[in-house]
Amino acid sequence: MQQKLYLSILNNFEILYNSKKNYDVIIQTSEENKVIYAHSLVLCCQSSYFDTAFSDNWAEKENGKFIFKKPNVSYRILKIIIRYLYCGQIDLTIRSGLDILKLLAAADEFGINTLSEYIKEFLIKNLKDFLQNDSLKFLEFVFQHETFAVLNDYCLKTICQEPMILFGTDKILALPEHILETLLRRDDLALDAIEVWNNLIKWVHAQQPTVNKDPSKWTKDELTLMERTILKFISLVKFYDIPSEEYYEEVMPYEDLLPKKLRNEILKSYLAPGKQMKSPSRSSVLVNDEHLAQFASWIYKKDEILQKIPYKFNVIFRASIDGNTAADFHAKCNDKGATIVVAKIKGSNKVVGGYNPLDWNGNGDKSTPDSFLFIFEDYNNICTGRIGRVIRESHAVRCLTDYGPLFGSYNRGSNDIMVTRDGKWSSVTNSYPNINIPRNFVIDDYEVFQVIKK
Template sequence: MSQELFQEVINDLEKLLTTEIGYDVIIYAGENENIKELHAHSNILCTRSQYFNTAFSNEWAEKKDGKFIFKKPNVSPHLFKMILRFIYCGKIDLNKLQGPEVLKLLIVVDELNIQSLISYIQNYLINHRDEYLQQDPIGILEAVYQHESFTDLWNYCLEKVCQDPKMLFNSDKFTSLKSSLLKLLLERDDLELDEIFIWDSLLKWGLAQNPSISKDVTKWNKEDITIMERTLHGFIPLVRFYHISSEDFLDKIYPIKKLLSKDLAKDLVKFYIAPDRKPNIDEIQPPRKSKLIHVVYDSILIERQHFAIIASWIDKKKDLYYNARNIPYNFNLIFRSSRDGNTPAAFHSKCDNKGPTIVIAKVANSEKIVGGYNPFQWNSSNQDMPTIDSFIYLFTDKNDIKTAKVGYSKGDQHSVRNLADYGPGFGSGTDLICWNDGRWLRSSAASYPEINGIPTGFFNVDDYEVFQVI
């Protein structure tokens, strides 16, 4: 019989880092008064980091008195200690770091080529530091843009900016945005901005690159127009002029039409003079369109971002939730108590034999949302069903998705309760059930883990909905 006692090995390696017995690497982290000497072991660094493996194998690391010397002035001693701890024993705690520190740590980890930690830190920023990512979208985008391995974070930031682009375009730092990034954004079909706002922003950006030119376009001379034309040359084709109102075209574009090519200016004038006449133009870009438009979930209790989290729970995604753009399910409303009747008969009439469903209820006189997921189908057989895939959940404040909590069934025979005289029910005890008089009950945590915040005893809900999960 073999046993794998990983924890003992991990503890010993962590102790080796602390005691520094037999170290042959000296790392000077930080600079000036913040510099600190750290000690490590080359064989462990070489095994766990491609950066150190290359350094030792190619012998380009400085060596003095039999010890390898590394100088990392761009990394604080605190962050490098965290990296060493992860290298030695796989442990890391990001919760005490501020958002900028987490991003700095990610950049250093990328330099050291520790792939597993690159992925972990990206997921942590996406799931737990969304507020930070929105505070400085330009700085973060530019930082992430320089690192090819930050794919998950890059895609997430781009989607956030396209979903709420004014947080970037209205930023004080917008005019400092690199041209390559601005072009990339304007190429996006899902950039949720009016074209005239994009045109105004583009002029604002162009003027910031040429501060000697007056912001009053009526004062531009021939040289000013030439300079602005060169500055905006690569951007003009990205503006979808045919989706701007005639008033805005007349007031904001026509006066400086010399910035446009002669053919484009001529075609636009024809188009706005006779808008009902089909333009003789082979390729007119379609209007920008949000990726969120094609599916609208008919809930009066929660928003799309809540459904994204619920979808993540269904797929048991622990590290990286779906976002509002990549939900892999449709949620079809089949029951609403305020519309269909708050009775067990109404519930079973609408919901029985409809396949997997999610139940959503808003607790009266609060912002709490409670509910559960049935991976089977409801019926009136009075027979409970075991599963490890069902769950109950809570949003302590529906306006703050970070308050979400979930608990999966322990797998006992009462995971899902099909009671003809009651509404949806989960767990023996009872963990969560709609009682036969329309009230809800949570008496104890039995089939599911305890979720602090779900009301105990009988409580009322303002409304509850059931969605078929497709």
């Protein structure tokens, strides 16, 4: 009933807007000879931007009408914004992703905060579709606007979790250099090292279309040109994670692009693997592939160990490298989605940890039926692994900015696994079954894996 009351009033305002009756504002847009007629009283009531503009006489006045110039906004976008100010209606479902971004930019500029938040929520909800349909123009527009920082981060996370939106497609060829570099620098990019390399080579060739596609036929000048183009990206490729067969097939033809010292180190890693340390950001020093297969089975809720692992496990944090404080943990692990925490107990062969299928953002308890704790009595023997699935789902995970990872909670303040702000570990059974994790213990090191479904 109430809806009928205010809808009729909004309808009258829309009629006023369309009729242009008694207008006193003429808005000149980016298109020549295309103007919008409006009423200053309506604009001032709905937007602090217009209220300031008219009160401070930003706009010129001619024959009693305000002449307002907005050459940076298209007629089509501005018409949608002004109509919204009159009747509060806007349909984003019929707009392209790029148009919606332009609407967001205009809403931000005019200080229409309610509309800005509504558009941001719509974009984030439908982000994957927009990136798939028009990823390059969409990404470039987001990166051009500093006010889109939150949206920018969502775009990067979505692409890192679903890299085939860009990588492996022709879209990668026209990706701006600074966006490609930003993506390759992220720890959560769900691409194998060889996939990163192959996409990078395609991109480099696209930037230098006159260079021969066959690297064995490059002239000295062509080699120099390609070296300059790829130089800043070489350090972003995890060459040590590329199997020797794939290195031989895919990388060796382009070996002249790699610094000589790096080529020698890569060769050493294949011929004398014990002499070469793997990249710490993509390999673990605490657990091996058998443990990861066991983790995958537990996440998948299977009793037997899976032969084909449906997840990627990327090491995004190691205390011995990244720091052992709560701030260090959250700096690396927030906004990364599902994670597994793995800790090696000092003076023993025990490895303990837990699975958080949500994230480590925010403050307070989080509910999930899918989390679990685990312990390996002897990490050298995969059969010693035991799991305890969450019992009190509403208190499965606790997120506190001044603590490290916390699993389970109780009103007395104890946790099934607690890591204090200064890196001290303890365990009190609350939300999970007792699997004999020690009450208080010291660790040698701990790691956090981002878990990404393939």
